[in-house]
Amino acid sequence: MTREEVFERLNAVFQDVFDDGSITVNDGTTADDIEGWDSLEHINLVAAVEAEFGIKFSMGQVVSMKNVGEMADIILQKL
Amino acid sequence: MSITSFYFLCFFTVVLGLYYILPKKLQWGFLLFVSFLWFMTTAEVAESGGWYVVLYPMAAVAAVYVAALLIDRAKEQRVKRAALICAVLFCVGLLCSLKFLGLGLLVPAGISFYTLTLLGYLFDVYYEIGAVQNSYGKLLLFGCYFPTMVSGPIVRYKEMEGQLFGGHRFDYRRVTFGLQRMLWGFFKKLVIAERMALVADQVFDHYTEYAGFEIWVGAAAFTLQLYTDFGGCMDIVLGISECFGITLPENFNAPFLARSISEYWRRWHISLGSWLREYLFYPLLRTRFFMALPGRLKPRFGKKRAKQITTFAAMFLLWFTIGYWHGGTWNYIIGSGLLHWFYIVSGELLEPWFAKWCAAWHIDRRKGWFTGLQRLRTFFLVTVGLIFFRNPRVPDALRMIGRAFGAFNPQIFVNGTLFSLGLDWIECSVALVSLLLFVSVTLLGQKGSVREMLERKPLAVRWILLYALLFYVILLGQYGPGYSASEFIYQNFRA
Numbered sequence: 290m291t292r293e294e295v296f297e298r299l300n301a302v303f304q305d306v307f308d309d310g311s312i313t314v315n316d317g318t319t320a321d322d323i324e325g326w327d328s329l330e331h332i333n334l335v336a337a338v339e340a341e342f343g344i345k346f347s348m349g350q351v352v353s354m355k356n357v358g359e360m361a362d363i364i365l366q367k368l
Numbered sequence: 369m370s371i372t373s374f375y376f377l378c379f380f381t382v383v384l385g386l387y388y389i390l391p392k393k394l395q396w397g398f399l400l401f402v403s404f405l406w407f408m409t410t411a412e413v414a415e416s417g418g419w420y421v422v423l424y425p426m427a428a429v430a431a432v433y434v435a436a437l438l439i440d441r442a443k444e445q446r447v448k449r450a451a452l453i454c455a456v457l458f459c460v461g462l463l464c465s466l467k468f469l470g471l472g473l474l475v476p477a478g479i480s481f482y483t484l485t486l487l488g489y490l491f492d493v494y495y496e497i498g499a500v501q502n503s504y505g506k507l508l509l510f511g512c513y514f515p516t517m518v519s520g521p522i523v524r525y526k527e528m529e530g531q532l533f534g535g536h537r538f539d540y541r542r543v544t545f546g547l548q549r550m551l552w553g554f555f556k557k558l559v560i561a562e563r564m565a566l567v568a569d570q571v572f573d574h575y576t577e578y579a580g581f582e583i584w585v586g587a588a589a590f591t592l593q594l595y596t597d598f599g600g601c602m603d604i605v606l607g608i609s610e611c612f613g614i615t616l617p618e619n620f621n622a623p624f625l626a627r628s629i630s631e632y633w634r635r636w637h638i639s640l641g642s643w644l645r646e647y648l649f650y651p652l653l654r655t656r657f658f659m660a661l662p663g664r665l666k667p668r669f670g671k672k673r674a675k676q677i678t679t680f681a682a683m684f685l686l687w688f689t690i691g692y693w694h695g696g697t698w699n700y701i702i703g704s705g706l707l708h709w710f711y712i713v714s715g716e717l718l719e720p721w722f723a724k725w726c727a728a729w730h731i732d733r734r735k736g737w738f739t740g741l742q743r744l745r746t747f748f749l750v751t752v753g754l755i756f757f758r759n760p761r762v763p764d765a766l767r768m769i770g771r772a773f774g775a776f777n778p779q780i781f782v783n784g785t786l787f788s789l790g791l792d793w794i795e796c797s798v799a800l801v802s803l804l805l806f807v808s809v810t811l812l813g814q815k816g817s818v819r820e821m822l823e824r825k826p827l828a829v830r831w832i833l834l835y836a837l838l839f840y841v842i843l844l845g846q847y848g849p850g851y852s853a854s855e856f857i858y859q860n861f862r863a
Contacts, residue, residue, distance in 0.1 A: 308672075327630075328645050329679050332653040348654065349495030352646050 290368055295342075295361045302341050306334050316358030342368065369409045371518055371604055372557060379406075384543075384611055392535025396509055399532070399612065403514035410477040421476040424462060429511045431458045432486045433504050436493045440500040452494050459483050468696035478517030480693060484643050486511045489525040491647050498525050506533055513614075515605045519598065521619045521639035528614075536613030545819050546610030551837055552809075553603030556596040558845030560806060563799045564593035566790035566846075572758050575768045580775030583768060584751075585789060590758050591751045595623070596806070598637075622810050627742040629711040629749060640690070649686045658682055680713050694757075699765065703756030711749055798844055 296314065303312045307325050320326040326334070335351050338360065344367040346354075354360050369376045383402050390398055404422065413419055435455030439448045463483045466475045489510065492498025501507045510528055571578055571586020578586065602619045609616045623636035633641050652658060658678055665674035684706075691705020726733055752769065759765040780786055787793050812818055822830055 328649070329683075332650060333675055333679075336659060347495060348651060349492075349497035351650060351654070352495070353497045 290365070292361060292365065295364055296357075298341055299338065299357065299361065299364075302337050303334070306330065306337050314357045316356065316361070318357040319355065338364070344368065369406075369414075370411075371601070371608070372554065380608065387612060388538040392537070395535040396506065396533045399513065400505060400509040403509065403512050403517070406514040407477060407512065407517065412474060412477050416474055418474040421474050424466065424476045424479065425482055425512050426508065428459050428462060428483060428486055429508045430504065431455045432490050432511075433501070433507050436490055436500050436507075437502070439490075439493050448494060452490065455490055456487060459487055468692070470696075478512075481516060481520045481522055482511045484522045484640070485516070488522065488643055488647060492525060499529065501525070501529070509533075513609075515609045516616065518605055519601045520637075521602065521605075521617050522643050523616060523639070527617060531614045539613060542613055543611050546607045546612075548819050548822075548834065549607030549610060550604050551607075551834070551841065553600040553605075553607060554845065555802070555837060555841050556600030556603065556806065558600075558841055559802045560799065561593050561597035561600060562846035563791060563795060563802075564589040564596065566795075568593050568758070570790035572768075575764070575771065579771045580777040581780050582777070582785065582789065583772035585780075585786065587751045587755050587768075587772070588747075589789075591747065591754050592803070594754060594757075622814060624747050624750075625743060625810075625814070626746050627739060628715060629708055629746065630715070632746050632750065633708070640693075644686060644690060648689060649682060652682050652685060653678075676716070680716075683712065684709055697760070698762050699756050699759055702762060703753045703758075703765070707753045707756065802844070 300313055303314050303323070304310050307323060307330070309324075312323060314323075320331065332351070335346055339345055342364055344364060346363065350363055354363065369379070387395060387398060407413065407422060407425075408419065413421060432455050435451040438451040442448050442451070460483070463479055465471060466473055467479060489498065489501075489507075493500050501510065509532055510523075510525060513523075513528075513532065516523055568586055568590035571583060572590065575583060575586070599620050606616050606618070617639055619637055619639050621635040621638065623632050626632035626635050658681075661678040661681070662671075662674040665677055668674075669677060687705045687709035688701060689705075690708075691701035691703070694700035694704050731738065755768055755772075756762065756765040759768065787796060791799060809818055812821070822833065825833075
């Protein structure tokens with residue numbers, strides 16, 4: 290899977306989790322950029338991303354990923 | 369010794385002098401020595417002569433030290449897991465049996481703080497996001513660095529390792545910034561908190577004699593007392609540490625400017641909140657049970673509600689823990705735990721309804737007056753929680769709240785009753801002026817560092833302001849009986 294494809298699928302997950310069809314994410318997107326991405330929603334988001342890609346993040350990755358770019362890197366590593 | 373006592377200031381001056389005379393290599397060892405010296409002079413040890421309590425933190429550090437090394441070196445996940453579980457059970461077991469089970473044992477200072485600090489380090493090693501410390505002495509300093517033993521903050525290893533062990537050269541600006549911060553803490557603690565305490569004690573200890581606004585004044589005084597006391601303590605502690613060249617994380621960010629209770633918890637006791645979020649709440653939500661729960665609830669409640677209910681259930685456990693950590697009795701579990709859970713849950717559930725209501729009445733929620741109302745609401749809700757917190761028994765708290773709502777007597781603000789609640793009119797004026805100063809500086813602080821703003825002022829202005837504050841504190845500080853400032857409220861929660 291290419292990085293672009295990962296981002297495409299991530300977009301769909303984000304739109305679904307945050308109930309906002311206009312969201313597009315990029316490397317630098319952080320919790321500050323998306324309304325409702327707080328600590329609670331973070332876990333829901335992580336669970337949805339895991340289900341989408343069929344992977345599992347470690348607890349360390351869950352708490353330490355700084356932006357969507359890092360998330361995509363981890364996904365690419367695990368696929 | 370209390371950190372607002374005269375002896376402590378003498379001790380601190382000597383320590384600071386020696387710290388900067390020593391070569392950088394020896395500084396961490398010196399801080400460790402000083403931390404133990406301080407520990408041996410805490411009320412817990414000095415009053416009972418029970419020097420052996422020093423063995424508790426040493427044992428907790430030893431357990432975490434060994435477990436972290438095992439986790440780092442072991443190949444098998446099974447071994448790592450076993451090491452983690454053993455060390456966590458040991459530390460939490462020590463904390464609970466000493467602090468919560470009421471066995472009448474002597475409790476070491478700072479146990480609730482150093483336990484969480486050490487466990488955070490261990491989890492980071494286990495999650496492979498933190499480095500492992502190979503020296504027992506250094507880990508001991510990380511766990512027992514004395515400024516954090518007074519009343520927190522709970523610190524992260526990755527934030528501390530670069531600062532604690534490398535040594536620091538004397539930096540005039542940092543030391544003066546540290547001293548200024550300490551002075552501001554003394555102002556909050558000695559001038560405001562101690563005065564508020566007089567009103568709060570009077571009303572809470574004799575609540576059956578009061579009703580209506582008298583109770584609300586007393587309760588509000590306690591909220592202000594707790595905040596300026598704990599916040600002031602943090603200023604002193606962070607200031608002390610800054611003098612050593614070590615920056616500790618902030619524990620408060622103007623909590624009463626929060627527009628909701630969930631925002632309040634991101635601004636109040638920040639280090640505890642983020643610790644529990646990362647090491648308790650997230651892992652909890654990632655357990656099989658909580659991961660599967662939304663799926664199981666979905667057919668009955670729909671996707672959105674199912675997710676919400678799961679989150680609320682996990683939050684219930686989180687808030688129960690926060691309450692329990694404060695003292696293990698129901699007044700804390702309700703007052704700083706479950707009641708706040710209820711606030712947040714009901715806030716979330718009512719939000720769609722409230723948004724519609726605002727739209728129907730054409731209320732713009734971004735307007736200043738609306739924000740003001742939200743902030744007042746935060747203060748009110750927190751104050752109700754603290755009525756539970758301050759009353760050792762829950763029925764007393766309920767009766768007190770009943771009395772507060774049971775009478776409408778705004779005349780107390782004009783007929784002089786106000787001055788019979790522990791502060792006469794002169795003292796009330798001092799308290800009011802000090803609170804105004806405190807609020808203005810807090811608001812100014814939202815725009816940037818107040819000390820940096822001060823730094824840009826001409827030398828004369830700077831010194832006049834600092835001396836004025838110093839003499840204000842010395843002259844108007846309430847030193848309590850025997851000239852020894854009463855203990856910080858939050859310090860009681862370490863024991």
